[in-house]
Amino acid sequence: MEHEIFIPEDKYIVSSSICKLNEKTESAGGYKWIIHMNDIDPWPSNPHGHRKDNPKLVLNLLTGDIFDERVSNYRDSPRSDKLSKKQMKYLFDKLTKNEEDAISKKMQEQKKYCTYFD
Numbered sequence: 001m002e003h004e005i006f007i008p009e010d011k012y013i014v015s016s017s018i019c020k021l022n023e024k025t026e027s028a029g030g031y032k033w034i035i036h037m038n039d040i041d042p043w044p045s046n047p048h049g050h051r052k053d054n055p056k057l058v059l060n061l062l063t064g065d066i067f068d069e070r071v072s073n074y075r076d077s078p079r080s081d082k083l084s085k086k087q088m089k090y091l092f093d094k095l096t097k098n099e100e101d102a103i104s105k106k107m108q109e110q111k112k113y114c115t116y117f118d
């Protein structure tokens with residue numbers, strides 16, 4: 001099961017799960033992420049995301065860290081442009097809307113490990 005979710009820039013997020021509707025194009029700073037479980041490699045989190053326009057960029061759904069698989073020893077060194085706490089809370093809310101969904105259930109189980117709720 002996969003989800004495609006657009007995460008807007010901080011300035012477009014009004015509250016944890018509401019985005020300003022009058023802003024439709026965030027191509028400069030917003031990205032689409034493909035979120036899925038059951039990947040061959042469940043690293044860095046299960047579930048995790050791959051950026052749609054650049055699948056080699058991997059998102060840890062527990063921390064917001066972004067890893068670039070093209071860099072040697074990428075598993076030990078996340079990129080400096082991690083998603084903000086506000087963006088991660090927005091994503092968490094989007095992923096957990098449908099309580100019957102497998103990704104939603106997994107995220108709810110792991111909420112205590114999410115660093116953006118501290």
